[in-house]
Amino acid sequence: MTLEERLNAVKRDNEILLNMGPQHPSTHGVIRFIVRSDGEIMVEALPVVGYLHRGIEKLAEMTPYAGFIPYTDRVDYLAAMFCNHAFVMGVERLLGIEVPRRAEYLRVIASELNRIASHLISLGSMAMDIGAFTPFLHGIRERELINDITEMLCGARLTYNYMRIGGVSNDINDKILKKISDFLDRFLPGFIEEFNRLITYNEILVKRCVNIGTISSEEAINFGLVGPNLRASGVKWDLRKNMPYSVYPEFKFEVPVGEGFRGSVGDSYDRFVVRVKEMEESAKIIRQAISSIPDGEIMAKVPKRIKPPAGEVYSAVESARGELGYHIISDGLENPYRCKIRTGSFSAMKAIHIKSQGCFIADLVVLIASMDIVAPEIDR
């Protein structure tokens, strides 16, 4: 029995089945929802995942450890740095390699730049789904500058392949540091304030977002939400603080949580504002990092053939979309025995299913956008 037939069986006479996606302007890639709605009001929106499944986890079993890093870029194309980072961190733990401090700083700088870029897209596309086109393109404009920086840093604009097992591929120089500080000067007071005045405090956006898809902290934990979605529900959980990795303990930054800025705690507007605040915090981290970057090597001594001893490791980083974890099992050979990737978007899909019940079709769009789901991250 297909999904449609099953839904048709439970459908009442006054309801219609709407097929939203996989080709739909606001499903952010190829995500499909089957919407059972009574006119404008939905009964439920059933997510159908798997349209972007590429079998990355299976590919990991057939690829040497170092060769798998380019594949990790494709797990989440909007925040590829984190996918790199989590994987190489796991392999380093298996091998027992100590990464040079300069490389760790470079990883933090690159990751936080990537977090800003990812949040810009997320916020912009949420605004666009609500109907405001301009904030999206303003976000794209700023992201373009970040892309230029990462292009200078590692030669790629989207799928970076920057991190290596034991360090990073390219060193930073004064020119790039200058560009980064130029960008931050432009970004932190100026752009954020402009963006807030343009869209964050816009009354129509506030009215559209408050009390839509409210997720209490208890529900959020039960859904398995991570990252900004979890923090917007009032749970102060950030892997950078709670399970420190890399050199994050050396930086001072706040973890913004949802406080019910205009409506109730954990609604779509909270998720929006939490992301805006996270961009500010990321910019602060980068400022601290580029001012105190140590000299030294950027690669540790790594054996030519990477053959970790048998064992398993779980390494997770705080990605732009929350906890991104790799569970790598090694059997002592050149390829991983198993590599399970845990991503934030997948659990968010379930929350959308539950929270979409009884709201408007227009609210579903807001809900999807506020969860910041990215299609490849769901399916891998």
Place this chain on the structure above:
Amino acid sequence: MLELSDRIIEYFGLSHQYSLIVIVVLFFVYGLFALTFGSLFAGITSWYERRIAGRMQSRIGPNRVGYQGFWQWLADGLKCWFKEDIIPRDTDSLLFRIAPYLVFTGVLCTFVVIPFSPSVVGSDMNVGIVYIIAITALVVAGILMAGWSSNSKWTLLGGIRSTAQMISYEIPVALSLIVVIIPAGTLSLQKIIISQGGAPYNWYIFHNPAAFVAFFVYFIAALAEGNRTPFDLPEAESELVAGYNTEYSGMRFLFFLFAEWMNLYVIGGIATALFLGGWRIPGVSYEVQSASIWLEFLGFIIYLIKALILVNVIIWLRWTLPRLRIDQLMIMCYKYLLPISILLIVISIIFTILYELFPLLGVVVRVLLFLTSLLILGYFSYRVYYNIKNFPDKVYLKWMI
């Protein structure tokens, strides 16, 4: 139009048995003129809107075809002309075919009563405003027809949304126009313009406080009736794919866009005629203006400029604001705009009676309102200046190689 035909007959020294022919020819010419004007306006506005959007969004916009990409609208039109006219299999073919023309006709028909200058107007009928409100219902029929006949769920939702929205918002539009009709004492657009003075403080927007508010009520409601952002729910691309015109392609699709952009001029034109003094030139009386062809032309230019300023505001709103939700839209109409506009009618009646009793009061209120609006405009300009000064366009993309 009849006056014009009389003048032409007199000018050429024809006998009056030809007057019917002259009138028919005149109507044809005027129809062609209105069609050309409307189409040109729609086309050029489409280019202009895209340029404005590009400017607001820190990008360039169309700039390849001709100077500053001016001929882009013609290129787009030609492209759509040559496109295959796809009519999906499961559609109601007849309704699907005629729906775009209904929408187009509905908007174009309003040009019959919208004046261009003292004597260039399709028909100065004495029920002009009622005619406008009635004829725009054709647009609703067309859009609902398009949504229904496409036989797609998205278009159906779009069509029904649009019907609910347009029918609801016709009420505040009509009521806010009545606020002006009360002091004017006529429904004819030309007579309303004539009864206003040329100088700004003689316009009906400053006639009494109710009219001042009614202008904004009309503007908001007309935006909603014309399906423009922030009320563009029927074609909300992020929710309903493209709303009622999802299944259309080629020239039929273009007709919907034609109607949308022509409607901008209609919104601006009606607001100009009723609230902003129409084609009146300050210090020139109606008799003098209608006697000279150059003053008539000047009146046309003034009318166009006033309407274009309003069109500019509409475009600017479109690229700034997000979209409302359907329930918020309805709440705004029935809970706010409708009671407000009814209240405005009452206030307008009271003021009109008071002015007849104390003529001096009228002058005082007009001048006060005019000064108030100047203050508001001044504050607005100051805010714009402040924003430009404090948030300069720092797009220094050049620093990246």
